[in-house]
Amino acid sequence: MSIVITGATGHLGRLVVEALLADGVPAHGIAAVVRDKEKAADLAERGVELRVADYDHPETLAGAFEAGDRVLLVSGNEVGRRVAQHTAVIAAAKAAGVAQLAYTGILGGPDADFDLADEHRATERLILDSGLPYTLLRNGWYTENYTDHLAPVLEHGAVVANAGDGRVASAARADYAAAAAAVLTQDGHLGTAYELSGDTAWSFTEYAAEVARQSGRPIAYTDVPAETHLSILTGAGVPAPFAAILVDVDRAIERGRLAGTSGDLARLIGRPTTPLADTVAEALRRL
Numbered sequence: 048m049s050i051v052i053t054g055a056t057g058h059l060g061r062l063v064v065e066a067l068l069a070d071g072v073p074a075h076g077i078a079a080v081v082r083d084k085e086k087a088a089d090l091a092e093r094g095v096e097l098r099v100a101d102y103d104h105p106e107t108l109a110g111a112f113e114a115g116d117r118v119l120l121v122s123g124n125e126v127g128r129r130v131a132q133h134t135a136v137i138a139a140a141k142a143a144g145v146a147q148l149a150y151t152g153i154l155g156g157p158d159a160d161f162d163l164a165d166e167h168r169a170t171e172r173l174i175l176d177s178g179l180p181y182t183l184l185r186n187g188w189y190t191e192n193y194t195d196h197l198a199p200v201l202e203h204g205a206v207v208a209n210a211g212d213g214r215v216a217s218a219a220r221a222d223y224a225a226a227a228a229a230v231l232t233q234d235g236h237l238g239t240a241y242e243l244s245g246d247t248a249w250s251f252t253e254y255a256a257e258v259a260r261q262s263g264r265p266i267a268y269t270d271v272p273a274e275t276h277l278s279i280l281t282g283a284g285v286p287a288p289f290a291a292i293l294v295d296v297d298r299a300i301e302r303g304r305l306a307g308t309s310g311d312l313a314r315l316i317g318r319p320t321t322p323l324a325d326t327v328a329e330a331l332r333r334l
């Protein structure tokens with residue numbers, strides 16, 4: 048039996064593998080499901096088992112899981128394809144007889160009423176219907192969704208969104224990864240859904256002020272109408288369908304859908320979540 052991480056060459060998956068190793072799980076007890084072995088060469092060198100599979104090719108998933116494995120399904124990153132992809136992964140996990148299927152869903156679960164949540168709601172349903180022992184990790188926003196894009200903010204002196212006074216209880220990716228590692232290594236998490244988010248919800252005005260404080264530059268939040276935001280995003284090269292999803296997310300933020308602070312994440316990781324200021328500082332260091 049292994050702890051199996053899909054999407055292990057992605058940002059979150061890599062951090063989960065690191066968290067497992069830091070928690071003392073031996074490398075040979077971890078299997079990384081990857082599309083590209085080359086991309087995971089460093090993991091193999093450290094003793095992590097590689098299993099090659101692609102969500103789009105169900106036949107490749109037959110070798111991804113073994114009876115008794117504890118599996119983390121990291122949701123795919125191609126919006127619109129994910130229900131079919133996750134269906135294939137769940138079927139393979141079921142056929143193998145895994146002991147746990149943990150899934151990285153979205154904050155709010157069945158109550159998340161925005162476009163990006165549709166595939167996560169459908170996937171949760173598939174998992175429940177599969178009868179597999181499950182753990183639902185309903186992830187809120189990564190702070191890095193914003194701090195990875197600081198260059199244009201600094202250039203224009205503006206944080207642009209259509210989220211009004213909405214607040215975001217974001218946490219660092221590493222916090223969500225630590226939570227995933229916790230539910231995969233500890234007992235007592237089966238049949239449970241966690242609402243994972245940062246301890247503190249911030250507004251875009253506060254975010255802009257924090258970036259201004261740390262960078263020493265004048266930066267303000269510009270709250271624009273949704274249509275304006277859409278054209279700014281497409282003008283900057285974001286494909287129209289994805290830009291529409293981002294605008295819809297901001298509307299959801301305005302409605303408070305990503306502001307929940309249940310405390311589940313801090314409880315699972317046994318420490319406070321990473322403050323916004325720390326992730327901003329880290330991003331500014333990397334610029």
Ligand SMILES: NC(=O)c1ccc[n+]([C@@H]2O[C@H](COP(=O)([O-])OP(=O)(O)OC[C@H]3O[C@@H](n4cnc5c(N)ncnc54)[C@H](OP(=O)(O)O)[C@@H]3O)[C@@H](O)[C@H]2O)c1
Binds near residue numbers: 058082192
């Ligand atoms: N909560 C949030 O704020 C937030 C933000 C963005 C995304 N997400 C969701 O959380 C997931 C993890 O986030 P992330 O930052 O780690 O994303 P990421 O860096 O894009 O990683 C996605 C991973 O999924 C793998 N993958 C994609 N399609 C696949 C396929 N057909 N077969 C097998 N593997 C496939 C990728 O493989 P390769 O390495 O081979 O490309 C990659 O390892 C995302 O995929 C998305 O569903 C959440």
